[in-house]
Structure formats: C-alpha cells, structure tokens
Amino acid sequence: MALLCLKGMSKKTFRSILIFLFLHAVLSTPPEDPIKCSSKNTSCTITNSYGVFPDRSTCHAAQALYPTTEEELVSMVASAARNSRKIKVATRFSHSIPKLVCPDGQNGLLISTKYLNRVLKIDAEARTITVESGVTLKQLINEAAKAGLALPYAPYWWGLTIGGLMGTGAHGSTLLGKGSAVHDYVAELRIVTAAGPEDGYAKVQILNEAHEDLNAVKVSLGVLGVISQITLKLEPLFKRSITYVTKNDSDLGDEVASFGRKHEFADITWYPSQRKAVYRNDDRVPISTPGNGLYDFIPFRPTPSLALALIRSTEDIQESTNDANGKCLTARSTTNTLLTSAYGLTNNGIIFTGYPVISFQNRVQASGTCLDSLKDAEITACPWDSRVKGEFFHQTTFSIGLSVAKNFIQDVQQLVELEPKAFCGIEQYNGILMRYVKASSAYLGNEEDAIDFDITFYRSKDPMTPRLYEDILEEIEQTGIFKYGGLPHWGKNRNLAFDGAINKYKNAGKFLKVKQVYDPQRLFSSEWTDQILGLKEGVTIVKDGCALEGLCICSEDRHCAPNKGYFCRPGRVYKEARVCSRLRS
Numbered sequence: 001m002a003l004l005c006l007k008g009m010s011k012k013t014f015r016s017i018l019i020f021l022f023l024h025a026v027l028s029t030p031p032e033d034p035i036k037c038s039s040k041n042t043s044c045t046i047t048n049s050y051g052v053f054p055d056r057s058t059c060h061a062a063q064a065l066y067p068t069t070e071e072e073l074v075s076m077v078a079s080a081a082r083n084s085r086k087i088k089v090a091t092r093f094s095h096s097i098p099k100l101v102c103p104d105g106q107n108g109l110l111i112s113t114k115y116l117n118r119v120l121k122i123d124a125e126a127r128t129i130t131v132e133s134g135v136t137l138k139q140l141i142n143e144a145a146k147a148g149l150a151l152p153y154a155p156y157w158w159g160l161t162i163g164g165l166m167g168t169g170a171h172g173s174t175l176l177g178k179g180s181a182v183h184d185y186v187a188e189l190r191i192v193t194a195a196g197p198e199d200g201y202a203k204v205q206i207l208n209e210a211h212e213d214l215n216a217v218k219v220s221l222g223v224l225g226v227i228s229q230i231t232l233k234l235e236p237l238f239k240r241s242i243t244y245v246t247k248n249d250s251d252l253g254d255e256v257a258s259f260g261r262k263h264e265f266a267d268i269t270w271y272p273s274q275r276k277a278v279y280r281n282d283d284r285v286p287i288s289t290p291g292n293g294l295y296d297f298i299p300f301r302p303t304p305s306l307a308l309a310l311i312r313s314t315e316d317i318q319e320s321t322n323d324a325n326g327k328c329l330t331a332r333s334t335t336n337t338l339l340t341s342a343y344g345l346t347n348n349g350i351i352f353t354g355y356p357v358i359s360f361q362n363r364v365q366a367s368g369t370c371l372d373s374l375k376d377a378e379i380t381a382c383p384w385d386s387r388v389k390g391e392f393f394h395q396t397t398f399s400i401g402l403s404v405a406k407n408f409i410q411d412v413q414q415l416v417e418l419e420p421k422a423f424c425g426i427e428q429y430n431g432i433l434m435r436y437v438k439a440s441s442a443y444l445g446n447e448e449d450a451i452d453f454d455i456t457f458y459r460s461k462d463p464m465t466p467r468l469y470e471d472i473l474e475e476i477e478q479t480g481i482f483k484y485g486g487l488p489h490w491g492k493n494r495n496l497a498f499d500g501a502i503n504k505y506k507n508a509g510k511f512l513k514v515k516q517v518y519d520p521q522r523l524f525s526s527e528w529t530d531q532i533l534g535l536k537e538g539v540t541i542v543k544d545g546c547a548l549e550g551l552c553i554c555s556e557d558r559h560c561a562p563n564k565g566y567f568c569r570p571g572r573v574y575k576e577a578r579v580c581s582r583l584r585s
C-alpha cells in the first residue's frame with residue numbers, strides 16, 4: 001500500500017527521501033490507542049486504527065475497562081449486566097473498518113482486551129496453544145515457534161488480536177486442510193457471557209469442537225459475549241518455498257480456480273490496468289531445505305512521515321486534476337519497485353538475491369514492523385496512521401465462489417477494455433489481492449470454497465469529493481457483491497456491501513438463536529450489528545453524496561456529485577449496477 005517512488009518527483013527529492021528512510025527507518029511511532037477517555041477512563045471515544053469509520057461518525061462510550069484476568073472480566077460483565085449496560089469488546093489496535101466497536105446509548109461500556117495479552121499454555125505433544133484473546137498474531141506466531149509449532153494459515157498482518165480476527169472471520173490463503181480462516185483451527189475457547197441473577201449476572205462457558213455453539217462463537221462479530229481464552233490447533237513448524245511469478249492476465253479467469261489447488265499458500269496479486277498478474281507459488285518444503293528467509297512486507301514497514309505526506313499530496317493533485325496518466329505512471333513504478341524488491345522478502349533477513357525464498361513458517365507467514373517502534377518519535381509510522389498525513393482509503397473486500405470467479409474476472413476485464421486507465425488508482429495500493437478461502441462450519445463464516453478479492457482505493461478527506469473513475473470502482477464493487485453474491489469481509493468494506501449480506505448465510509437463523517440464548521438482554525448488540533444481522537433497517541444511509549462514500553447505492557443524481565459532473569447512471573457491463581459517472585460535455 002505504501003508507495004515507494006514517485007514519477008514526477010525530482011531525483012534529488014527522491015534521494016533525500018531514501019537517505020531519510022535509511023537513517024530513520026528504525027524510529028517509528030506505535031499506533032495510537034483507539035480509545036480516548038477523560039482522566040478516569042470515563043467519557044470515552046473509540047475509533048478504528050484508521051481514525052475514521054465509513055460514515056465518519058464519532059463513537060462514544062461512558063467508560064472503558066481493562067481487565068487483566070478472566071476473573072476481573074467476569075465481574076465487569078456481571079456488573080454491566082446487573083445495570084443493563086450496553087457492552088462492546090475493543091482491542092489494542094481496533095483494526096476493523098466498520099463500526100463494530102461502537103456501543104449504543106449514553107451509558108455504553110467498552111471492555112478492552114489490551115491487557116488480556118498472555119500466552120497461557122503451549123502443549124507441544126497435543127500441538128495446541130492457549131492464549132488470552134488480546135494476544136496478537138505476532139505474539140502467537142513467535143511463542144508457537146519457540147515450541148517448534150506453527151499456525152499453518154493466518155492473515156498477513158500480525159497486528160491483529162486473536163479475539164478480534166476471529167470476530168470478523170479473518171483469514172490468509174489456502175484451499176488445503178480446514179482452509180485459511182483462523183477460527184477453523186479453534187480446539188476450545190472460553191467466553192464470558194451476560195446472565196441473569198440466578199447465575200450472578202455473568203458466566204463462563206467453555207466450548208470445544210463437540211459443542212454446536214462453537215460454530216456461532218468462533219465468528220461472532222462480538223455480539224455474544226467476551227471471549228477470554230482460545231486454544232488453537234497447531235502443526236509442527238515447517239518450511240516454505242516462495243516464488244512470485246509475473247504473467248500477463250489474459251488467462252487469469254481460467255487459471256484462478258486451478259492455481260489455488262496447485263500451491264498450498266497460493267495467492268494472486270492482480271494489476272488490471274497493467275494486464276499483469278503476480279502468482280505466488282508457495283509450498284511446503286522439507287525442513288532440511290536450506291534457507292532462512294524473511295518476509296517484511298514493504299507496505300507494512302515503518303514509513304517516513306515525510307514520504308507519506310509527499311505521496312498523499314501527489315495523489316490528491318492527481319485526483320483533483322483528473323490526471324489518469326500520472327496515476328498510471330505512479331502505479332507502474334510502485335509495482336516495479338515492489339516486484340524488484342520481492343514485496344519485502346529477503347533470502348537471509350537482509351537482502352533479496354533471487355527466488356525461491358525459503359524459510360520457516362514463522363518468518364514468512366505475516367509481518368507488520370510498523371507496529372514495533374519507539375514511543376513519541378513522530379518520524380515514521382504505519383502508512384495509514386491518522387496522526388500523520390498519509391494514506392486514506394476505502395477497502396472493498398468480498399469472497400466469490402470459485403465456480404463463478406472466472407466470470408467476475410472477465411467482467412472486470414471487459415471494464416478494463418472500456419477504460420484501460422481506470423484501475424491505476426487501485427494499483428497505487430498494490431492492485432487486487434486475491435486469496436483462497438474454504439467453506440467453514442462457522443455460521444457466519446464462508447459458505448463455499450471461494451476466492452477473496454481485496455481492493456483498496458483513494459478516499460478524499462472531503463466526503464463530497466468524487467474520485468477518478470468513481471463509476472468503474474463502484475461497478476466492480478456491485479458486480480462482486482450483488483451480481484456474483486460475494487460475501488463481504490465483516491471487518492472491512494463500506495456500508496452498501498452489507499446490504500442484505502446476512503441473507504447469503506444459510507445458518508444465519510442458527511446464529512441468531514445462539515445470540516438469544518447467550519445474550520438475552522442484548523447487551524452486546526448495537527445499532528450497527530443489528531443492521532448487519534438483518535434485525536434493523538438502515539445499513540445504508542441515503543443522503544446527498546452518499547454513493548461517493550459507499551454509504552448507499554445511488555438512485556438519484558444527488559447521491560453522487562451533480563455539481564461536479566457526476567451523475568447516477570447504470571453500469572457499463574453490469575447494467576443493474578447504479579454508479580456515479582462523470583459526464584463529459
């Protein structure tokens with residue numbers, strides 16, 4: 001996502017940025033706490049790691065509590081239940097984009113898992129790890145590796161907590177085993193739920209694979225209670241061999257389903273305007289294979305604030321001057337830089353000398369060095385850190401059944417034929433990441449073997465400002481989600497993606513039944529979770545300019561930006577789509 005090199009920037013400027021980067025890459029500011037309160041941890045606001053929700057509203061809570069043990073957690077939930085207070089579970093970084101963490105009303109309570117962050121037990125023989133729910137993926141990977149164990153599949157960003165990533169069904173990429181979603185490797189968990197007076201207002205439920213309810217709790221959107229501990233099944237630590245292969249994308253539609261079965265950790269990064277697809281040939285190799293590579297994904301590294309500001313300013317100017325050519329130049333140089341630097345893979349932890357890169361699972365499965373950093377040195381940051389002028393984007397992420405993925409890709413390719421430059425904007429954010437996911441037993445998990453498309457694109461600081469090729473991006477979003485029935489990632493996306501989404505889950509009814517039993521007072525419910533669970537209207541917000549922010553699908557011109565030349569029109573390939581098109585007179 002972070003861009004490395006800018007066309008149009010003088011060589012000298014670029015060199016000084018490089019020197020700056022070299023000198024300061026180790027000094028970085030850790031992300032801000034998403035919860036901010038007055039002195040006594042009361043009168044709080046909460047946001048996400050990007051500092052803004054899809055509808056740009058601010059969320060309030062009366063109080064934030066920080067349990068350090070399950071016992072404390074139980075008494076906090078009990079006290080809240082006794083007083084019928086609304087509760088939301090929050091995490092150290094709050095990486096989800098939608099408003100999952102907002103409690104309703106004036107008296108809402110946030111329970112943070114920030115200090116529920118211990119690894120409790122590693123059983124090398126049973127190959128399991130038991131952690132508190134606020135443990136990060138990074139901690140889990142490191143601790144497991146020390147015991148010679150590994151989580152086989154995981155998200156690529158290690159800043160997520162185990163409780164949080166399960167909450168939204170987060171995943172990596174594979175079609176093997178139980179698939180790429182972490183929640184499908186849960187052997188047991190402990191959840192603290194609100195209860196009636198007969199149970200002292202809170203109770204701990206222990207669920208293992210034999211319990212049907214685990215299928216609800218393992219992807220819960222945080223609406224069932226607070227998960228306190230999780231036991232995951234691991235495998236003996238193994239090695240992988242990774243090679244990125246760049247091809248033209250003319251046969252991508254034909255390749256997409258079979259490629260996922262050819263390599264255990266396959267994924268594809270697609271650059272549609274460049275007609276290029278980068279295939280990740282990534283498989284297990286014998287542990288004796290030499291190699292001690294490292295994956296330190298460049299867009300997740302600490303990035304100098306100065307470079308971030310320059311990149312953002314350039315992007316703002318390209319947008320405001322409709323400079324599609326400029327965007328395409330930037331996109332190509334960004335892609336080339338990432339490709340020649342192997343996206344941040346090195347053969348030995350220091351330099352990249354060529355493929356394959358071979359290493360232990362724990363060294364290549366995820367990364368996120370922009371999180372580890374010195375305090376109060378505002379020199380580098382994660383590229384999306386809202387305290388510095390940097391990346392500001394929308395993310396559209398949905399998974400489409402493998403059987404129709406080819407059709408979706410071909411629809412996108414038709415749009416590329418019509419508007420060859422329309423995709424340069426997303427290529428500035430490293431294109432479309434395509435990852436494999438398997439059908440899950442989780443009621444709110446994947447319904448079928450599918451491929452997840454992850455698309456990041458420019459968002460203006462001004463909600464009323466349209467983006468370049470607004471219409472094409474909206475058409476892709478609606479094509480994936482409505483024409484091909486894509487399931488939106490619960491932790492990403494703009495409001496419109498969730499419209500009717502719950503009806504795509506055959507077990508949604510079972511989930512709601514468990515919800516009734518686990519949280520009869522509906523303390524863990526909020527307006528947003530009621531809306532996405534189909535219990536309340538209003539997932540989309542209709543107002544002037546709403547389609548620009550993905551709060552609605554336009555049905556009238558005023559939902560776009562008619563004064564700036566953007567009107568509500570049908571899609572070009574998917575005629576049922578309604579998108580904001582720039583009409584040139």
Ligand SMILES: Cc1cc2nc3c(=O)[nH]c(=O)nc-3n(C[C@H](O)[C@H](O)[C@H](O)COP(=O)(O)OP(=O)(O)OC[C@H]3O[C@@H](n4cnc5c(N)ncnc54)[C@H](O)[C@@H]3O)c2cc1C
Nearest residue numbers: 094095096133155156157161163164167170171222227491
């Ligand atoms: C840079 C970046 C990279 C990402 N990469 C990936 C990726 O590779 N794959 C992927 O699938 N996703 C990815 N995501 C999305 C991410 O996985 C989800 O948004 C995830 O849910 C965030 O986890 P979190 O710990 O920040 O939890 P939060 O966003 O704080 O919480 C998520 C939900 O879980 C609930 N919750 C949290 N803890 C508990 C608990 N202990 N008990 C009950 N409920 C709880 C919360 O209430 C909330 O509803 C990425 C996000 C970012 C910012």
Ligand SMILES: *[C@@H]1O[C@H](CO)[C@@H](O)[C@H](O)[C@H]1NC(C)=O
Nearest residue numbers: 033035040041064065066067
């Ligand atoms: C108040 O919040 C801070 C985090 O901002 C936390 O470290 C501290 O433990 C909290 N105090 C109480 C009493 O919960």
Ligand SMILES: *[C@@H]1O[C@H](CO)[C@@H](O)[C@H](O)[C@H]1NC(C)=O
Nearest residue numbers: 246247248249250251252275
């Ligand atoms: C793409 O590559 C294939 C071979 O993999 C080749 O047959 C085809 O001509 C190429 N298409 C373009 C447009 O270069």
